Amino acid sequence: MANEDLWILGINMTKFGKHPDKDVVDLAAEAAMAALADGGVTMADMGVLAAGNLMGAAAGVGQQLQKQIGQTGIPVFNVANACATGATAIRTVIMAIKAGECEMGLAVGVEKLSGAGMLGAGMGVAASDTWTPSGRFGAVSSLEGKTGTDMMPGVFAQVGMEYGHKYGGTSFELFARISEKNHRNSTLNPLAAIQKDMSLEQIMNEPMIAYPNTRAMCSANSDGAAAAVIVSGEKLRTLSAEQQKRAVKISASVLTSDPYEEGCQILPNVNTLTRMAAKQAYELAGIGPEDLDLVELHDCFATAELVHYDNLMLCPEGGAVDFFNSGATWRDGSTPVNVSGGLESKGHPIAATGIANIWEICHHLRGEAGPRQIEGAKVGLAHVIGLGSACGVHILEKSGL
Amino acid sequence: MSNQIPLVEYLVLGDAPHLVANECTACGARYFDRRNACASCFGTSFASVDIATEGEVRAFTIVTPWMPGTAPYVPAVVDCGGTSVRGNVVNTTPDAEHITLGMKVRLTTVPFGADTAGTEAIGYGFEPIN
Incomplete structure (x- = not known):
């Protein structure tokens, strides 16, 4: 099982750009439902969900998404890994399937960023009326722009x-x-x-x-979502000829x-x-x-x-x-x-x-x-x-x- | 001089301003922040070492600030005798004619203003040699 290839059964991305009329869950739902449809499966077939939304990493986008498209009790992993968050969601589903925990899973990544400007935080130092060293560098002020840049x-x-x-x-x-x-x-x-x-x-x-x-x-800050359904090789071979033909080997x-x-x-x-x-x-x-x-x-x-x-x-x-x-x-x-x-x-x-x-x-x-x-x-x-x-x-x- | 405080603890002020690093006593890896352990060999013993004040620009950029009227600044990575240091290139025109890869620079201090008690924060930058 561990050495067997895994496959992408269904996959989708929304249009990237400005989506002022859609929230994060709308975009995630659009990509997830389209990826499920693309693979010819439903939420009932999913054994695991991994979801990422970096700017709202504490909000649990996976469960929010389930509440709109299907709550089936499966484990959800909300992942955050900087710009590799989407790949990490995919990797999480792959590891779950490779571990034999399930045979199919859904990975989703979503972000709303249009108009966010330059990203990358400087060192946060609380404003004080007297210089007080703090943090790992003993800095008396934010260092952004003063000792190079983190932007x-x-x-x-x-x-x-x-x-x-x-x-x-x-x-x-x-x-x-x-x-x-x-x-x-x-x-x-x-x-x-x-x-x-x-x-x-x-x-x-x-x-x-x-x-x-x-x-x-520079990359364009934009709104968008993408989702993928991943399946084990063993399970794929039980699916239709059309599903097998369109599946992509990982x-x-x-x-x-x-x-x-x-x-x-x-x-x-x-x-x-x-x-x-x-x-x-x-x-x-x-x-x-x-x-x-x-x-x-x-x-x-x-x-x-x-x-x-x-x-x-x-x-x-x-x-x-x-x-x-x-x-x-x-x-x-x-x-x-x-x-x-x-x-x-x-x-x-x-x-x-x-x-x-x-x-x-x-x-x-x-x-x-x-x-x-x-x-x-x-x-x-x-x-x-x-x-x-x-x-x-x-x-x-x-x-x- | 007594009414000064370094912008960061790894900057030593005085007659000959310089940077200090925490050097892992086991493998020699150098860090400018407070350490829990060494990221390279996991050792937990560090010694304070002075960093060379002259070096060579290994990478730079010229950042255009958002705020109109503020001058561009030049974040850089400077190779100071084999130790990489980050800081801005200062005391020269911030454009691609005046800043070049491989240019020789030396540490200098940069004032960042005084607090309500009159203590002046002093940071550092690197200026071209010559």
Whole structure:
């Protein structure tokens, strides 16, 4: 049982963007009910529910969702793991099935973020009329902006710059061209929050948020949800031929945190844990990066996409700039990356992202991606990273059933 | 000088301002915060060590503040003799012509204002050498 493959039976994402007339539970319900319908099953078939809503992590979105779509008494795991929350919900359901606790489960991620601005908290220090050291750094004031930044745009800008320092070849224009690719891709994705083809010049002339990332090179805060029904191989074989044919094989599901390395508590290290997750995933799947027909990776900022080419071993170590310049990651390249438009244009409703990336891959493997279909796609990889840090990597394969 | 307080406890003021780290006595990993144990080797014994005051910019960004009229600032990671330190690059124009990867910098102090008792908070930054 433990070594048997698990499958995605049904999966769905809502349109990402602004949903002023829907609350978190509405969005979660929309994605969950559509994922159940897509899999041809109901809440009565689910043995476990894992749900994530990062901004409302204490509110128990899983039970709120059950109260709208079906209370069957199954265990609920409300998960929170930064931007990897959705992948963590999927991973939780997978572990429950692998442990033999149940044969089918539902993972849901949902967020309402439109208009939230820049994310990432500085050190909270209570205001006082005399300087009083507090917290782990004995700080007399909030440190945000005073000893660097914890805000996401600044952190991920430095991540890209650090790569440039180590290997050379990066520039403002290079990062902007990555963004140009993703914005171009979004024009084919009706579920993207922003569907706007932007020229390199337009992208570079957008307001600078944190050099070298302009506004167009930052992920779009948006509302949205995504959900997936996961099933054991044994159970899948009892279902209809149509369900088996549309099911997508989960060849690897890996979640990591960042191992200690010099400097990792100074600037979050998004490299070590991604490389570690990718290595484990390739081994588990018996698949190499050269076998991938498409990749959805966590381009929370244009600078992040570049380093993950390397971390996911899509290119030789240190070769991400040459890899991008070769055209490999464009739609018609050897390893299309973020054909959905990526977080920069599709949007980034945090807890939904780690399931929506998997939905995009499944859409192509099932041959249902319409105008943006990557022809003949058989294998894909979905990657997310949350600062703190958590990394989820899933390798998915087209059904041979 | 007596009416000053460091912005963070790992900054030592005085004639030769510098940073201090908690160094794990077992594996040498260095931290700037209060520790429960070492994240690298799980050891629980630490010694205070002075950090080199000169270093090289390994990564930086130039953050445009939301508030109109406030100046951009330059968060950076500085390699100070093999120890990574975070701080802003200061005392230079905050643009990509003046801040470059690999540039040499040295620690300097930055005032952050006085409290109601007249005590001035002093932080740090890194300024270009030359």
